[in-house]
Amino acid sequence: MRVHFTVNGRPQRADDVWEGESLLYVLRERLGLPGSKNACEQGECGSCTVRLDGVPVCSCLVAAGQVEGREVVTVEGLADHARQRSDAVSTDSRRSEDGELAPIQRAFIDAGAVQCGFCTPGLLVAADEMLERNPNPTDADIREALSGNLCRCTGYEKIMDAVRLAVARQAEGV
Amino acid sequence: MDFLRPASWEEALAAKAEHPTAVPIAGGTDVMVEINFDHRRPEYLMDLGRIADLREWEVGAESVRLGASVPYTRIMENLRTELPGLALASHTVASPQIRNRGGVGGNLGTASPAGDAHPALLAAGAEVEAESVRGSRLIPIDAFYTGVKRNALAPDELIRAVHIKKADGPQQFAKVGTRNAMVIAVCAFGLALHPKTRTVRTGIGSAAPTPIRAAVAEEFLNAALEEGGLWDSGAAISPSVAREFADLCSGACNPIDDVRGTASYRRRAIGVLARRTLSWTWESYRGTSRGVEGVA
Numbered sequence: 001m002r003v004h005f006t007v008n009g010r011p012q013r014a015d016d017v018w019e020g021e022s023l024l025y026v027l028r029e030r031l032g033l034p035g036s037k038n039a040c041e042q043g044e045c046g047s048c049t050v051r052l053d054g055v056p057v058c059s060c061l062v063a064a065g066q067v068e069g070r071e072v073v074t075v076e077g078l079a080d081h082a083r084q085r086s087d088a089v090s091t092d093s094r095r096s097e098d099g100e101l102a103p104i105q106r107a108f109i110d111a112g113a114v115q116c117g118f119c120t121p122g123l124l125v126a127a128d129e130m131l132e133r134n135p136n137p138t139d140a141d142i143r144e145a146l147s148g149n150l151c152r153c154t155g156y157e158k159i160m161d162a163v164r165l166a167v168a169r170q171a172e173g174v
Numbered sequence: 175m176d177f178l179r180p181a182s183w184e185e186a187l188a189a190k191a192e193h194p195t196a197v198p199i200a201g202g203t204d205v206m207v208e209i210n211f212d213h214r215r216p217e218y219l220m221d222l223g224r225i226a227d228l229r230e231w232e233v234g235a236e237s238v239r240l241g242a243s244v245p246y247t248r249i250m251e252n253l254r255t256e257l258p259g260l261a262l263a264s265h266t267v268a269s270p271q272i273r274n275r276g277g278v279g280g281n282l283g284t285a286s287p288a289g290d291a292h293p294a295l296l297a298a299g300a301e302v303e304a305e306s307v308r309g310s311r312l313i314p315i316d317a318f319y320t321g322v323k324r325n326a327l328a329p330d331e332l333i334r335a336v337h338i339k340k341a342d343g344p345q346q347f348a349k350v351g352t353r354n355a356m357v358i359a360v361c362a363f364g365l366a367l368h369p370k371t372r373t374v375r376t377g378i379g380s381a382a383p384t385p386i387r388a389a390v391a392e393e394f395l396n397a398a399l400e401e402g403g404l405w406d407s408g409a410a411i412s413p414s415v416a417r418e419f420a421d422l423c424s425g426a427c428n429p430i431d432d433v434r435g436t437a438s439y440r441r442r443a444i445g446v447l448a449r450r451t452l453s454w455t456w457e458s459y460r461g462t463s464r465g466v467e468g469v470a
Contacts, residue, residue, distance in 0.1 A: 019175040147355035148269020
């Protein structure tokens, strides 16, 4: 079957999609967007997290046919997504430059929150959504927002540091 | 495999009548796991995502009519007052990503004994609104679970909504697992006080082939509360009554040994959860009733 949907602001069409195929497979194998990672395929690990009409979901558990006509944001579109959000509240509407990072991505690098990196895209998408929804989170709020994302390297402490850093920078308007 | 995308409820019923083997998919958090792991290759997959009213709810005088696809996140955010037990249970479902997609209709369709919503539905009192082209019917929740991952739906029926009694007293839900998030229940327990009818209802998850009520324990406790005049006095429940209630709840279980826990552990843990949830809800009830009477 054929599926039309919007990915990171661009209309996309996927052809010859198998009816039982997941959104994750379509993103990675048909649209050349391998940022969302394929690990558990059962919603346990969160490494395939994307935004579906703004809502964080495991793309491995969304059937491709279910996204017909809908909007998906993946980690590849996170910088643009975050910039549009900050443009909406500031008058400084600069264009995104190639390679520009979302604040949460910059914070992960600065805090050393990345080890093997496999869980990172899912964590970034989940953490960015929390920054959008809850600009002043407690540690418990952060832990809950990231509770569907497993990291087997870090013990989460640096990830917590990174999200706190992004929260602080967002509050300062940096 | 064929992918069916009915644009309306009527279309969905017609498609289900024509293809009774069609597997409905809404949040996909159960169905897609089975497809990803090749445990299931349905001939027809029927997406219910275009049917908006499945994601809506209505709060009535006596009950809440909860659309089958209302995500757990919405239940937690919007129905904590009307459905406190279900809201608590919803918060223990997997992770934010899963709660954003999954809903009670899927929990009922899958009918796993470990489904988190079941103990809360059993304790609150609920009816499942099932519909086919032949008509609509309300299935009492006690009659809905018929076996391990089996339910009372006919092959041509779909779950449209669940009618859940609005809380008329404190409700609790407790679940045993190895961590807070991403846990399939080792066992779970729901308890609801119903001061209007002076009854207590329970729900046990993951400790029998189906979700069940601890009927004998309920009868015992209802009688003990009545005899002691406790609903009126708001006095504390004696330790011996609480212990007997817990033992009877353990006795209601018919668990198995599996990777998540042993049968004997589950039986014991259900007793502990029963005693705790009774204590939490009764203390809350006493606080409220004493407050109302100005005795506190």
